[in-house]
Amino acid sequence: MDFSITMTGFVALYIFMLAGFAGWVIIGHVPAILHTPLMSGSNFVHGIVVVGGLFALLNASTVQEQAISFVAVLLGAGNAAGGYAVTTRMLAMFRISGAPAKPAHARVHHIKKS
């Protein structure tokens, strides 16, 4: 058995096409009131690039590769952690009439304490 993933050009294009379509439809349903958290939230989602950085860094065999992929992980982790922090902060502020106001620092999730 083999769990490695290999994608040729057309499989990749199918994935891109379906993901782009799903994104368009899903994002189209987000109400305008949430557009700022949506922007920071989708910003957080592309922080997944940190996984690519980790792959490159763990496979680095020269100082140059180590340096560049270190930067990739550093920036990717910043993208993910920062995007998540601001998005949850903003979303925690939204409440409906009659509901008690949540304190601004409620629901702090710690991501990436590794």
Place this chain on the structure above:
Amino acid sequence: MFTLIPQLVIGSADLAAAFLFLFGLQRMSSPATALSGISMAGIGMVAAVLASFLYVFSVSDAARPHLMTNVALALIALALGGGLAWWSGRKVAMTAMPEMVALYNGMGGGAAAAVAAVELFGTRTSGTTLGVALLGALIGAVSMSGSLIAWAKLSGILSKPLRVKGQQIANAAVMLVTLAVGGAIIFATLSGAPLLLPTSSWIYIFFGCALLFGVLMTLPIGGADMPVVISIYNALTGLAVGLGGFVLQNPALMIAGMVVGAAGLLLTLLMAKAMNRSVANVVFTNFGEGAKHAARTIKGSLRPVAASDAGIAMRYAAKVIIVPGYGLAAAQGQQKLYEFVKLLQAAGVSVRFAIHPVAGRMPGQMDVLLAEAGVPYDMIFQLEDINDDFATADAALVIGANDVVNPAARTDKSSPIFGMPILNVDKANQVFVVKRGEGKGYAGIQNALFYGDNCNMVYGDAQAVLVQMIEAVRGLGAAAA
């Protein structure tokens, strides 16, 4: 077996992450479920990051001697980058959100470019993968330097748009050079014969040109258009991450990147529409350089009214709609505004907020600022949901907004904002406009609303005016008791 199980775990974690990203974004369709949605996406992210450490079981032979160093470097990078960004994200003011998003976005673009760079400098790539890696590197690098310029502009470090003659020709030339260098890299790698310089030098030149292009592209765009620009770069970073995912053969990156790409594109188009402009117009023309249109001057006079009288008039209205703009946030008046609204509600007045799509410094920012002040989201309405109700409102309070309530957008074909969707405040029975002075809005044009028979001007700082309104309404209550 030693590589099989880690492979299975990494694959499953990435699959789960991709699912949770989509599911989390789907839950953003309502403010009630959005927070739980983004938390789920966060769990997916943590799972994918933790699982990726299992790559240690399948590293190449060349990397094996460096494994301990690499793991240590990875932990340092995660803690440092994640920690600093987390700390800044917890601390940043809600009004500074646009520049923060720009900064995080630039980091993502830089990460995508760096990942592509590792692949380019390595010898693993060939053919299609090489082309895709170059494209990802180009888009990521442009997105990084462009986002950083956007950040500098939004945070006030760069205040004036830099415009010189022939700029667009220069930009196009830089782009062509970048593409030519990319072509040289592909040729040299495939033929195995370096052109003039070693291939690694060409790669450095390639990145240099791409970064330069991002800077040149963004410098001439005015500060008020930066939200559209950030949205474009958000989409571009997504695209770069998606392309990087193809190079690394990681579908989770491809899906996440492409979803963000689509999201960014959609938001960009929505924003451009709300600003009454095309995306090309934002990026390639220099808006805001003094309105060239001979703006029609309006005859009539402005009628100032005391803040206390305005407050009392709204207290005796049955239905009030409030139109807040960024001027309110600039005066830090949101808390006072909600205090005033609560007084009105206690007196039995129906109060709602009407938000224009481009209110604030980025779309939706006004909603976040109101939520921060404690305004429940069921009191906040978007343009298309509330615009017909102005006709039946007893009073409308415009506070810190100008161009988005200018009826010239409906009637005056010569106006630069003609055709822009506006809030129909002029249809309300009575209108109060809180304004610092008689100045014009961002578009530099006079506002016909202010000269209408139903309009009264309340001059002063938004916060000070609201304090006077609150005192006036409180005074009534005391007198009645």
